[in-house]
Amino acid sequence: MADNTKGRRDFMGMALGGFTALGGIGALYAMKRTWDPLPSVKAAGFTTIDVSAAQENVLNVEKWRGKPIFVLKKSKDMKPDDRDVIVGSDRFLVAVGLCTHLGCIPAYAADEHKFKCACHGGEFDASGHQIFGPPPSPLEIPPFKVEGTKVVLGEEGPEYKKMKEAGLTA
Amino acid sequence: MAHFDENAKPFSQKWLDERLAVSTLKRVLSTEYWIPKNINFLWAMGMVLAATFGLLLVSGIMLLMYYKPDVNLAFDSVNYTIMSEVGYGWLWRHIHGVGASVVFLIIYIHMFVGIYYGSYKRGRELIWLSGMLLFVTFSAEAFSGYMLPWGQMSYWAGMVITNLFSGGSLEAYGLVEWIRGDYVPGDAFLTRFFMLHVLLLPLVIIGLIVLHFGTLRIPHVNNQDGEEFDFEEAAELYKAGKVKESKVIPFNPVFLSKDVFVMGIYFIFFFYLVFYHFEFAMDPVNFDPADGLKTPPHIYPEWYFLWSYEILRPFSKDLGLIAFAIAQVIFFMLPFLDKSPNVAPASRRGLFKYWFWIMLVDMIILTFMGKLPPQGIWNTIGLVAALLFFALWIALPIITKLEKKL
């Protein structure tokens, strides 16, 4: 077999191989899309909470994207904080109810105004700041948007963006 | 322990050879796996089938991520979640549905090519038998898969086919219930057929494909003249550079390049069906959810089962079942019923030539009749075609015995 024919043979083989790989990339893209969360899952990523009927110092636990969300209306004797979500004239703690240590759900001790995590003893105050034990950071604040007396979770409103820029959300 | 070269770099040619004999494997299975030169595109059907099986496997894996094998959820998980929510879910389903149908077209072509050229004879019996086992397993795979969308056709096909196991007058309904895990096809039935479809049968198929390839290696594939020659000698000639004079070509890359070209044409056909003509493979009736209290006005199997279904239909219950059972296994017997000493294309084999074409046409007629409503003239034609089918098998040993040695 002459060398030039072999060269041409290899070239065509490689051209075909390269072109097939291109198709393979297309197929991989389709497979990646199949693996993506469903549109219905994404559409369900918003939770609207009406806080008009909330009572002071009573913890309300909502669910957002499968996670518990603490909604606590602050009473007058609780210290105001930059992390508070202000709805009308009321201040609220709105935070993901998972301990920032290892993800357990802390319980609220209403009389002490504290969240206590049963797993490793971490404690948070009514503004979500860690005050005792292993938690490295305050309770995370989910993206929110205030609409009248309602808070929409999953959407980034101006108040949330401001907090995020100030590095207060986590 | 064998000798190992301490200085071989990990994953170098030598290192791999000492551990996995890659060079030998490559030689035996690829560059020095000799294929006769005088073959036509029909010899590419094996690779076309392998490619189709690959498409079925990949699309099936994608479908598995959102399919739910539960009588309450199955239908909507397929028709709503997969078809309208999952990214490209519709594409996988159409590839899977069309692939399941087209794979049988290619299997039948593959089989009739084997019959036409006598590729089941003299040293190649195991190729035929392992191929037939693949055919039967693919049939089971297709049937179990047909249950999964849990539409009207799934349910009623499940009902009818499992009832076959009652054995007619034997009335073995205990066996039927055992297969179903219930009195009727229900949740247990769907879940176990799901298991068969996605695990047990694919495992068997993959094993059989390996066996089928294995049975090819020693006797080598047949050629379009049924010519017998010395492969060793032809291979030496090829290796000496006399590629034009040699009667063989290596599997890789020479035979493979032709395979890939044929596959290209096949893929154009296949994806044309996937995008523009999928309805034939996805019966509209199966888009009605399963209803155990209402039989659809026309029930019929998928087209590839129609010929054997028609053999069941024109006879009385017991006779029909026996005929059906024989039809399922009779093709296994082909290498032993063909008594002729010749390995040659049917066109050169005297009476066998007529046998082949009559058999092909008869099976097509049976296929047509299997779908037509069982009434009037269709019944008569179906009965004649079914009787002819058996007559042909009885005639086969006789006419092949009479065949002259070429």
Added chain:
Amino acid sequence: MKELKIFGIVAAFTLLLYWGVEPFAHSKMHKHVEGHDFVYNGTADIEEAEAKGKQEVAEAKKKFWADVEKISKLKGDVAAGEAAFATCLGCHTGQPINMGGVIPPKLDHAGALYDKKYLIALIKDPAMASNVDHKYKDTSTHPMGSIKMMMGGDQQIADVVAYIKAKKAAEVTPKEAYEEACGRCHAMRYMKWTQLGETPKFKYEKDALAYKIKVLDEQDAVKKYMGKLPPDLSIIIRARSEHFLETFVENPQSQLPGTSMPRVGLTKEGYEKVKAYLEESGDPSKPKREALGPWVLLFFFIFTILAYLWKKSVWKGHH
């Protein structure tokens, strides 16, 4: 070339096989039903009655549709029609309140959706117009049968229809078309639609269940009236052929003799809108298929050409 000849034989047998199990078998399985291009003049109804040997019914239908023809020639007065249309609103409130079997449909786009002659016929005699007179001993027992007593003669019918055709004919979306023409009997679970309308979201399971009971009650009422619960239409677009759906909607009796489904009287445009909604629900991948198909085929076209060139270069010197 020999290979082409072999290919021709394989292709011919494949096509023969396809022809036999698809077009041929299906033509024998399903009787042929002639479409009437959404013209409503009673031809099919009269033929049906005659075919069943019911001369008396056929005569009544002939007379009825001749009257309809006559009324359609009258010039309707839109202003006068508006006053009479108020009568219709007594039942067609747009609220999900069942009246005698089903919830009366909204008439917001009636002029755009329904055919003029059909509307005339419907007001004149609802049971005859929708070709379900076989369900009633006396056609006035149709839930809307009392309309006969309320309308003051042919001119008034012409006026009302003129009003509907002029003032209730705004552009209609596929969804509205489905809601108004089909949605009170046919649920569509993939679109979260029940006989009561679009299912709202409930925060508490108790409310969701209470709503579900309301839906079940409505379904029971429809079932009682229709004989069986009309099927969910989520993927009917794939479960029936295009021809079946078209002729069925035009005249349900043509495809399912004896069915209690009434003729709805959609115009061709109205039907296209309904069909668009059925496609959105049952075959949403259609536009994606059409967009991707040519590219995939182009890919394999080029693939095949490259494969051919590769094969040619590899086989050089082999023959």
